[in-house]
Amino acid sequence: MRAAVMRGDRFVVEERPTPRPGPGDVLVKVRACGICGSDLHYFKHAPEIIEMAAQLGAPTEAMERNLAAGPVLGHEFVCEIVEFGADARRDLKVGDRVASMPFVLRDGAPALIGSSPEIPGAYAEYMLLSEALLLRVDDDIPDAAAALVEPLGIAVHAVNKAALSPDETPVVVGCGPIGLAVIAVLKARGFAAVVASDLSPKRRDLAATMGADIVVDGGRDSVIAAAQARGGRLVVFENTGAPGMLHRLVIEAPAQSRIVVTGIAPGAESFLPMLAITKELSFAFVIYYTAEEFAEALDLIRRGALNWRALITDTVGLEGVTQAFADLADAERHAKILIDPWMRA
């Protein structure tokens, strides 16, 4: 099979053996896979990420082998069942389209897809999934929509962790795919006044398309001030990961604000605890989702709660991955780019 393999500063389409499903596994054909911000981060910073993990005493052996072997990334996928491994329950059937959290079960424990040479990801024609984790994708959901279940699951989780009360005002700082998905989830949950900001006009347009009620140019105006004008305690979703943003939020946020962080700043960040304590701020750092939240994201897609057509700005084949990674740096042109491994450039 063909796979887009990360080799230094580019992706190279290589021939790899099609995986064989073991007990509990299912061989699936990849129909579409989104490029995630964390993929961009790993592409740019893999050696530093591994070094930081090592400094912190985490096991890095699999990460090092993966980088040396040429990682096959891809964890935002929609697939089609091709073949069951031994001992399959077969609640679904060959040809069914499926979503799954990006893990496979190995010795009963979840192992992250794309994080070792043994568990390659969805930047390829085929991959293995665990039968126990599969969710069927209804026939009327297009592949492009189903590929967004994973980032939408993160947004569902972020909004759940925020546990907003009706008198609180949600503020979405940074309208990349996660920020836009957070807006969609907040609107699906019925919040009347969602305030959002981004530096990019294109992203601000997308924020409005997703349902944001007030959209602010973060480079010119204070989204905090705009939200305060709405009243209520603020719950800020920080999705930029921009260096200095946490410090800035500690300074700008009014007392009792709660800050939910999905944006991954690359290095150390500094802030003033004295100010955070005087204002009684709180921070919740979030990244994953539960199985229930992942299923809820699929249900939101089914119900049409996410304007996926606006979010997806391009689809490329495996040969187009290197260019797509470069293109995603331009917020004016792109939000989410999908990979269709069967498309020939």
Next chain:
Amino acid sequence: MRAAVMRGDRFVVEERPTPRPGPGDVLVKVRACGICGSDLHYFKHAPEIIEMAAQLGAPTEAMERNLAAGPVLGHEFVCEIVEFGADARRDLKVGDRVASMPFVLRDGAPALIGSSPEIPGAYAEYMLLSEALLLRVDDDIPDAAAALVEPLGIAVHAVNKAALSPDETPVVVGCGPIGLAVIAVLKARGFAAVVASDLSPKRRDLAATMGADIVVDGGRDSVIAAAQARGGRLVVFENTGAPGMLHRLVIEAPAQSRIVVTGIAPGAESFLPMLAITKELSFAFVIYYTAEEFAEALDLIRRGALNWRALITDTVGLEGVTQAFADLADAERHAKILIDPWMRA
């Protein structure tokens, strides 16, 4: 009246006019006042604190006047009613002992006691309080116990903000007066396994006296590892304010830990958001209490839930304040020192 006035690197006992109670005010005689960690912090860093406030755009006029005039600190007090101002409701009577949150109402808004020349604190023989905020102190509660209501209120608030579930394990890092009060509140709430750490043997003894079930030498062993051995998700109360402690907790804490911060680090602190996000940590910075929490603290004192005799390590007169501030640097000798403004050195 006599007051201990902060003058640069010492406290000078000066004669000040006894305040006159206006409408809604009550003139009270100070029976005892605790020295708070924030008083120590202000004594050492007042100019930097004001400069930081100015940099952040906060109003500093009253702070500057207070520092120039010679601040009278003191917000952990128990007092006795001497005289009512005009329009008093007189639910209490002259001679009653009272506690109060450290605010007076001015034009309907709370103004912090000790923060301006107009509202001096309890390092003095007399002060003004607001009748509407007074809580009567029962006759069988000694002055020394009642003076601890304020720091205990912070601990009640910190534990409430933590909103622990029964399967979570509380961890108390730093056993100064606030950490010790947090232990007392956790035990009063029925938590079976409270794990605590401090660098000082004396403070560790006090932690055990307050009811901590496992006490760790923080300089030698990991309190996080000790708590993990108990199982359950960790809720860490960080009461040290030690530089680097937040960074260390981000590194050491297991996934899903929640960190409640009462310790005020003096300057900027740096940490790794990528690690906080991977572990889904959360931070709640806390400082105050509600009126209900303050009243609950008085009730805990009434019910004997705080071993106040162990906490109070000395009582000094106004002439002894400078020495007491120096002595409090030695964790081996002291936890809480009270000022009795009527004691002659």
